[in-house]
Amino acid sequence: MPAADPRRWWALGALALAMLTLGFDMTILNVALATISRELDAGTSELQWIVDSYVLVFAALLLPTGLLGDRFGRKRMLLLGLAVFGAASVGGALADTPAGVIAARVAMGLGAAVMLPLSMSILPTIFSSEERTRAIAVWTGSMALGLPLGPLLGGWLLEHFRWGSIFVINVPVVVVAMAAIALLVPESRDPARPALDLPGALLSITGLAALVYGVIEGPVSGWDHPGVLIALAAGAVLLANLVVWESRAPQPMMNLALFRDRRFVWSAAVTAAANLMMAGILFVLPQYLQVVLGNDAFGTGLRLIPMLLGLMVGAVLTDRLAARTGHKPIMVAGMAVLGTGFALGALTGATGGYSYAALWLTVLGAGLGLTMVPAMDLVISLLPGGEVGRDSGLVQTLRQTGSALGIAMLGSLLSQLYRARVETDGLPGEAAGAARDSVAGAAAVAQRLGDDALLASAREAFVFGMNGLLAACAGVTAVMAVPVLAFLPGRRADRDAAASGDGRQSSHAHAAD
Structure with missing residues (x-):
């Protein structure tokens, strides 16, 4: 076409x-x-x-x-x-x-x-x-x-x-x-x-399955559980062997040469980190909007729209600016906006309403749009045209593994902070366990027992945990911005990537049936 x-x-x-x-x-x-x-x-x-x-x-x-x-x-x-x-x-x-x-x-x-x-x-x-x-x-x-x-x-x-x-x-x-x-x-x-x-496919499937299983099971069974440790260790060993195999295979499944290009490394790292944080936030926000602010499922979806609108604004700005400024300034600015959104969110009060949440969700969405869109554009521009399917699989693997890590790691952080804060003294053993397990469990126990103090404590503890999670994301964003600013080449390298990418893709794009 x-x-x-x-x-x-x-x-x-x-x-x-x-x-x-x-x-x-x-x-x-x-x-x-x-x-x-x-x-x-x-x-x-x-x-x-x-x-x-x-x-x-x-x-x-x-x-x-x-x-x-x-x-x-x-x-x-x-x-x-x-x-x-x-x-x-x-x-x-x-x-x-x-x-x-x-x-x-x-x-x-x-x-x-x-x-x-x-x-x-x-x-x-x-x-x-x-x-x-x-x-x-x-x-x-x-x-x-x-x-x-x-x-x-x-x-x-x-x-x-x-x-x-x-x-x-x-x-x-x-x-x-x-x-x-x-x-x-x-x-x-x-x-x-x-x-x-086939050997590479087998190593990647089993290695990633073991790694993601360990990440999923860690928050449930505990990160020191033998099954979790075995899964994580097996995943690491299998994926290490995958890299060794791919470096020697005559027709490798992974293009390891991409990792020698710092533009690919840092733009891919940014997309993976942004996915990690976005997945963690999307795990937390519905609980906050439903249990703490009292919205139903439909109302929760409506109240996530400011983040989507912010993302769309960030994407439109990227489209308007990328040709003039290159990808790096937009990514750095995007990470600054994203970090600001996380920092504003970390100041959320337990008794505050939705209006403040709408503000930081909008800023957060704009930061995601300004960060993820230019990073993905730069990644795609660096993929060899004929092998873009294989290399897209690699990029998406990094992104989706980041999502799984985000839900597990940020979910674990939230859980630890919540459990340290929620007050369950005086509750029967089973009810106390349910209340410590999650804010939704605490709300169910509070409703059953008519315990308004437990519900208030659980909501306050959840917001405390959410604020800690958002503060951690702000810190990660700030740390990630440093190597992007220091090591990612600027606009001239963007032009070189676009020119070479178009040349590669024009020679391969229409090799059809």
Whole structure:
């Protein structure tokens, strides 16, 4: 599809629709967990795996699925991923046991692992460097738009239909996205048709699965639990062996040469760190908005919109400024805005209303847009055109592993600070345990016992923990900004990357069937 062809923007809309599906699927399930627990008699462990099985499979398969697009065709594999995701959604809606829902979520994770890197890898094949920043902003914004839509859709669906409707809603979106992609997106692949690196794929899948499992299980069982330690150690050993293998393999699955380019290293590090913090914040915010401020699921989704609007403003500013200033100044400014948003959030009071939260959420969103969009644009500009599917898988693996780490690490920090603060003296043993476990548990105990003091203590303790988490994120943002400012090359290097990237991509972009 040549750069002057107006269909490229319709093709972007088709890709954005697919990403919108992934976006709201990340949050829609959370509002339905209580209903699923009641309807399917699912225990806490089963509910955890309904959520985590998707994340585990998703993160573990991103590396090898990106390579499949380079070999068999990116459009073809993207359509296959959408089909798997849609079929698994139907399976989840029809499941009548927790095991059935978990199986469906595993299959959804497989479909998502194909969709995410391949949708990203198509962008540089249809957009020139002058338009790519805008395209990435739309692509990123479409997934971000899905995040607040999840609770909104989920809350409305659960009010009017059975719990399986949260999966059924994926199906029409997937069907429309598949039709649009089939009609509008050109096929592309690596003309060299790289062979499948089976040893590398096995090492990456098992290594990432072990690592992400350890990260998921750490906050539940404790970071010193033998199973957690074994999983983390096994993941580290397997991934170290993956690097050794990839450095010697004749046709490696990972392009290790990218890590010798400091532009790639620091821009990829920024996207991973931003994903880590965003995932942690999105884990915390619904609890704050629902339990502390007393909103329902639908109201919680509405109150996340300022962050989305801020992100869109940041993305638009990036599109307007990137060609004149280059990526580095925008990223540094974005990290300053992001750190300011986190710092403002860390001053939230336990008895404050939503208006102050709306302020820092807007600043936070603008910082995310100004940080993530230029970082992703720079990363994509550095990927070799023919191998962009493989390398997109690598980039998305770094991002999604960061998300899993963010939920686990920041969730653990929040939990520790909350437990140290909440007052449970005088409560029966089981009630005290539930109150210490989470703010939602404390609210349920307080309602059952009519204990207003416990509810006030739990809300205050949660806000204390949230403020500590936000302060930690502000610190991480400040620390990350230093090497970006010191080591990331400036505008001239951006122009060189754009020129070489367009040259590579023009020679490979349309190697179709």
